[in-house]
Amino acid sequence: MVWKWKRMSFWSAVQNGFFLFLCFGSSLLYAEDHPPTQEKRKDEALEKKKASEENLPKKSVPASSAEASSPPPLLKTNTLQRPLEQQRLDDFSARHLRGVGLDQAGISLSGFLQAGYRWTQNDPQFLRLGDSDGFFLRRARIRMDSHWWKFHAVITLDGALDPRADPMSLSPAQRRFDVALRDAFLQFAHEGFFVSFGQMRVSFGRLNQVSTANQHFGLFPLIDAGEDSAFGYPSRGIIPGRDLGLSVGYDNRFGLIGVHLRAMVYNGNGERRFGNDSDLPAVAGRAQVDIGSFLKLGGSILWNARRVGEEPNLYDEVDLAFGGDIGFSFAGFFLEGEFAGRTTSFPTVNQPNAFSYGFRADIGYRIPFVHLEPVVRFELFDPSDQFNNDQLIYITIGLNWYFTFLKDHEIILRASYTIKLEETPDRTLNNDQFHLLMQYRL
Numbered sequence: 001m002v003w004k005w006k007r008m009s010f011w012s013a014v015q016n017g018f019f020l021f022l023c024f025g026s027s028l029l030y031a032e033d034h035p036p037t038q039e040k041r042k043d044e045a046l047e048k049k050k051a052s053e054e055n056l057p058k059k060s061v062p063a064s065s066a067e068a069s070s071p072p073p074l075l076k077t078n079t080l081q082r083p084l085e086q087q088r089l090d091d092f093s094a095r096h097l098r099g100v101g102l103d104q105a106g107i108s109l110s111g112f113l114q115a116g117y118r119w120t121q122n123d124p125q126f127l128r129l130g131d132s133d134g135f136f137l138r139r140a141r142i143r144m145d146s147h148w149w150k151f152h153a154v155i156t157l158d159g160a161l162d163p164r165a166d167p168m169s170l171s172p173a174q175r176r177f178d179v180a181l182r183d184a185f186l187q188f189a190h191e192g193f194f195v196s197f198g199q200m201r202v203s204f205g206r207l208n209q210v211s212t213a214n215q216h217f218g219l220f221p222l223i224d225a226g227e228d229s230a231f232g233y234p235s236r237g238i239i240p241g242r243d244l245g246l247s248v249g250y251d252n253r254f255g256l257i258g259v260h261l262r263a264m265v266y267n268g269n270g271e272r273r274f275g276n277d278s279d280l281p282a283v284a285g286r287a288q289v290d291i292g293s294f295l296k297l298g299g300s301i302l303w304n305a306r307r308v309g310e311e312p313n314l315y316d317e318v319d320l321a322f323g324g325d326i327g328f329s330f331a332g333f334f335l336e337g338e339f340a341g342r343t344t345s346f347p348t349v350n351q352p353n354a355f356s357y358g359f360r361a362d363i364g365y366r367i368p369f370v371h372l373e374p375v376v377r378f379e380l381f382d383p384s385d386q387f388n389n390d391q392l393i394y395i396t397i398g399l400n401w402y403f404t405f406l407k408d409h410e411i412i413l414r415a416s417y418t419i420k421l422e423e424t425p426d427r428t429l430n431n432d433q434f435h436l437l438m439q440y441r442l
Helices: 002-033 038-053 065-069 084-088
Strands: 105-120 134-148 151-161 178-190 193-201 242-254 257-266 282-291 295-310 313-330 333-346 351-365 372-382 392-405 409-422 433-441
Antiparallel strands (some): 105 134, 242 257, 257 282, 333 351, 351 372, 372 392
């Protein structure tokens, strides 16, 4: 990925500087915890003798320069835990931190805002298509990170969450913003291993592990979010979002090879739910291998027993999903591909299984000096094999512009046009879309 390649290059430079900073800080801490050496005592004796010979008052020499320059231990900031570049790294493993010293603790705030303008082509057959042109707010997110020793807590709030359509409100013009909890988990990490407990992203899929602030497009692909009923034929995506559960993992690097392993047990009925909707938990797992900084290969699998319907008419559905992904980036060029499939069985009603699948391919190039990035996405999605004419093909052409100021603040402008194609003429819709999205991240 072009952005990632740029960031990885920048991150390498920051790592070198950060390593020197750690060496300097470690020397200060060492001096603070150790008495003066024998050579230093000799220097003090010589200075005292010289002062007495010249009848001058003895100069006071602190036992350690760190005593005069270092703040109390409680005021020290944990620079190991959340460097800015690690927050912005779009590798899913960057969110999981390793433990640090006992005396290091801190709290940090971050966030981003995404606002834009949306235009949808009007279709006379469906009045809802094209009736919601105008300005919209996609994200208004605040994140708090708290860390002490090997513990790390994250709380993320979003003030512009779209609750999506319901049967009584198809148009986004009738849907109000939700202020909602997104991430809320506690993590313990040690030597590459970690355990997380709370509400977090499910360990499945590639793009699902990347913050929307770090993606190349302003919209999720169909395999992730499906299609909104206000903009096309409604469909459910394959890749889950956040959920409540317990996650364990391991991150390490062996020379040029990086290994990232994830396993998660969770409720399986989505985020912001007080409990499980069935007696059985869902399970998911993901493995990713990095080759250098230019190639990433990943695979995911999940099993989820859900209970749907309205009481007393409840019935069970069981999802078995799998996916694979690849990412390549070099010299400003990026290429990503991801595939996901899901089989849904219906044990309560003894209905035949339904199979859904889809894939996406993203390509782009970050033009040096001008900070422009042309991108193209091709995606195909089949919501169910029980229908022969519901396949969707979307082609998105976009242009991004990046601008960084005051070192840590960033503005991104994304413009894109999506061509939406249906499988058969009798299902054709005139629902192409144009998006203009501005993002500010601090």
